[in-house]
Amino acid sequence: MKTKRLAFILLLSLFVATVSFSYAPPMFTDYSNEPNRLMTISQLDEPIIITNNAELAQQSISGVGTRSDPYIIEGKRINALEFPPQYCLTIQDTTAFFVVRDSEFIYYPPERGGIHVVRFVNVQHGTIENCYVHGGEVGISFFNSTDCTIINCVTYEAYDGILLSSSDNCTVVDCNSFGNTIGAMLVNSDLCNIINNSLYSNTERGVHIEVLCEDNIIAGNEIGWNTNLNAIDNGVNTAYDDGVVFGNAWSDYNSSEEYTIQGSGDSADTFASLLIDTETPTVFGLLDVVLDVESNEKTITWIASDTFNHQYQVSIDGELAETGIWDGRSITISLSDLGVGTYNFLLHVIDGAGNIGTDEVTVSVISFILGGIGTELVMLASGVTVVCFIVIVLIIKRFP
Numbered sequence: 206m207k208t209k210r211l212a213f214i215l216l217l218s219l220f221v222a223t224v225s226f227s228y229a230p231p232m233f234t235d236y237s238n239e240p241n242r243l244m245t246i247s248q249l250d251e252p253i254i255i256t257n258n259a260e261l262a263q264q265s266i267s268g269v270g271t272r273s274d275p276y277i278i279e280g281k282r283i284n285a286l287e288f289p290p291q292y293c294l295t296i297q298d299t300t301a302f303f304v305v306r307d308s309e310f311i312y313y314p315p316e317r318g319g320i321h322v323v324r325f326v327n328v329q330h331g332t333i334e335n336c337y338v339h340g341g342e343v344g345i346s347f348f349n350s351t352d353c354t355i356i357n358c359v360t361y362e363a364y365d366g367i368l369l370s371s372s373d374n375c376t377v378v379d380c381n382s383f384g385n386t387i388g389a390m391l392v393n394s395d396l397c398n399i400i401n402n403s404l405y406s407n408t409e410r411g412v413h414i415e416v417l418c419e420d421n422i423i424a425g426n427e428i429g430w431n432t433n434l435n436a437i438d439n440g441v442n443t444a445y446d447d448g449v450v451f452g453n454a455w456s457d458y459n460s461s462e463e464y465t466i467q468g469s470g471d472s473a474d475t476f477a478s479l480l481i482d483t484e485t486p487t488v489f490g491l492l493d494v495v496l497d498v499e500s501n502e503k504t505i506t507w508i509a510s511d512t513f514n515h516q517y518q519v520s521i522d523g524e525l526a527e528t529g530i531w532d533g534r535s536i537t538i539s540l541s542d543l544g545v546g547t548y549n550f551l552l553h554v555i556d557g558a559g560n561i562g563t564d565e566v567t568v569s570v571i572s573f574i575l576g577g578i579g580t581e582l583v584m585l586a587s588g589v590t591v592v593c594f595i596v597i598v599l600i601i602k603r604f605p
Contacts, residue, residue, distance in 0.1 A: 250283050252291040258301045270301030272330070281308040285322065285341075292341075297326035306334040313340030313362060321346045322363070325353055333358060337532060338366075344385070347372045355380055361530050366407070369394045377402060382411075383515060383557060384530045388431065391440070393417040401425040405456075406515050406557040409433045414440040414470060429456025429480040429513075430557045438470035445474035452476030456558075486511035486554045486562030493567040498545050505550070506537045507564060513557035520551045531555070543570045 255261050258270065265276035283293040293310035296303075305323075312322045322341035325331050327349045334356040338344040344360030346368040347353050353372065357379045360366035366382035367389040369375050376398040382388035388404035390413040391397060404411035404426060411431040412423060418440030424447060428435045435455055445466065446452035452474045458464050464477035488509045496503050509517075509531070517531040519538055527538060531554055538550070550566045 248282070249287065250281050252283055252285055252288050253278075253281070253294050253296075254291075255296045256298055258299050261296070261299050261301055261303055265303065268303070270303065272302050275302035275304050275330075275332070278303065278305045279307045281305075281310070283309070284311040284313075285320065286312060286314075292321055292324050294323045295326070296324070296328055296331060298328075299331065300329045302330040304332045304334055306332075306336065309337045309339075311339045321368075324348065325350045328353055332356060337534075338363075339530075339532070343368045344382070346370065347375055350375060354378070359532055361385060361532060365390045366404075368392070369397055373397065376400065381514075381533070383407060383513070387411075387413050388428075389413070391415060391418045391421060395419045395421065397421045399423045399426060403427045403513065405429045405431065405513055407431045410435070410437055412436040412438075414438040414443055414468070416440065416469075418443070420444075424451055424453060426453045427480050427513075428453055429482075430559075434467055436466050436468075438466045438468040438472045440468075440470045440472075443470055443472045445472060446476040448475075450476055452478065454478045454480035456480040482513055482556065482558035482560065484511070484556075485560045486514070486556050488552065488554055488562040488564045490564045491566045494540075494569065496540055496543070496568060496570045497573045498543075498570050499572060501541070503540045504537050505540060505566060505568070506535050507552055507554075508535045509554045509562060511554070511556045511560075511562070514554070515557045516555040518553040518555070520553075522549050523551075540568060540570075543568065545570050545572060 253264060255264055261276055262270065264278055266279065268274050268276040270276050285291050285293045293312060294305065310322045312320050320341040321343040322338050323333060323345045325347045329351050332354045333345060336358045338358060338360045339362055341363045343365045344363040344367060345355055345358065348370045350372045351374055353375045355367060355377045360382045361384040364386045366385040366387065367377055367380065370392045371394060373395045374397065377389060378400045380402045382402065382404050383406045385407045386409050388407045388411040389399055392415045395418065399412065405428065410433060411428040414421065416439045420442050421440060422444045424445060435457060455464055455477055458477050458479045460479055464474040466472040486509055488507060491505060491507065494505060514531045514533040517529060517536050518525060519527045548568045550568055552564045554562045
């Protein structure tokens with residue numbers, strides 16, 4: 206009887222020890238994988254082709270097509286690589302007033318092949334506003350169009366970020382065009398305005414004015430750190446200032462003389478200024494992360510800001526894991542492939558002038574189901590439990 210009582214006590218103790226050994230409260234930081242956007246974007250949409258005013262009206266969510274009440278198309282997110290070989294958005298042969306806004310258009314990786322991500326052809330009175338345009342041979346292009354406008358858009362990783370071709374009285378204002386081959390290009394276009402934009406960190410030129418371009422205005426822009434030339438002008442009568450005080454800021458400006466634009470246009474910016482950026486990008490640091498290995502999808506998201514955002518790099522334990530263009534929005538990194546262990550994440554955000562902001566985060570991946578102690582230890586504990594159970598049973602049989 207004493208032997209059985211002793212065996213019962215041993216079994217009860219073993220059960221309690223096993224339960225306490227294999228449980229840990231699930232306390233961890235859960236980072237959302239939702240990107241920080243300045244717009245409301247729907248799920249992935251199919252490419253849009255509009256060929257007349259009637260189709261424009263059908264695609265719009267409001268408006269009647271007048272200057273005071275234009276048709277509105279908004280909240281689109283289109284990746285044309287899902288539907289090759291189409292453009293993301295093509296609008297042609299329209300005369301009604303319209304605005305495309307708060308959308309994202311992607312053709313990346315840039316298998317260019319002549320792809321214009323957003324294209325207006327023979328359009329009057331069209332506007333694209335507050336959109337991100339990524340990849341393609343050309344980001345945003347106007348061809349044979351009049352009175353069209355690009356406002357507050359970001360174009361990157363194209364050959365030409367912005368292209369105005371055979372168009373007149375068109376305006377590009379408050380845009381960022383970087384990480385392209387050419388930031389903004391004009392071909393056979395007249396009376397166009399490139400005003401208050403940031404054209405920087407392109408691999409060849411910030412601005413390129415080709416032959417057969419006349420009476421265009423390039424003023425109030427920040428043009429800098431473009432690899433070959435900040436600007437080349439082969440046009441006629443291009444104005445780079447307002448003739449009074451309003452010129453452009455150039456990263457290679459020598460303040461002792463006026464800024465001369467290379468090319469056959471014989472142009473100069475009389476009121477040029479020097480573009481300087483010594484500010485380090487701001488990175489809002491993250492707390493260290495504890496992550497359940499069993500979770501389906503986890504991410505960490507950094508929020509960073511800079512006037513001339515350009516690139517980011519993420520290293521894990523000292524090895525480069527991811528790099529890409531930083532378009533000014535939040536930077537989200539997937540953690541779903543991490544196994545149990547502890548990892549050091551180092552973020553570098555680099556602006557157009559080469560200034561670098563950093564943040565470092567430790568990510569610990571454990572199994573909450575197994576108590577956060579590691580699979581190997583739990584398996585060892587389970588084995589010990591089985592052995593002890595067998596020993597107790599043998600004791601009971603040996604000493605009834």
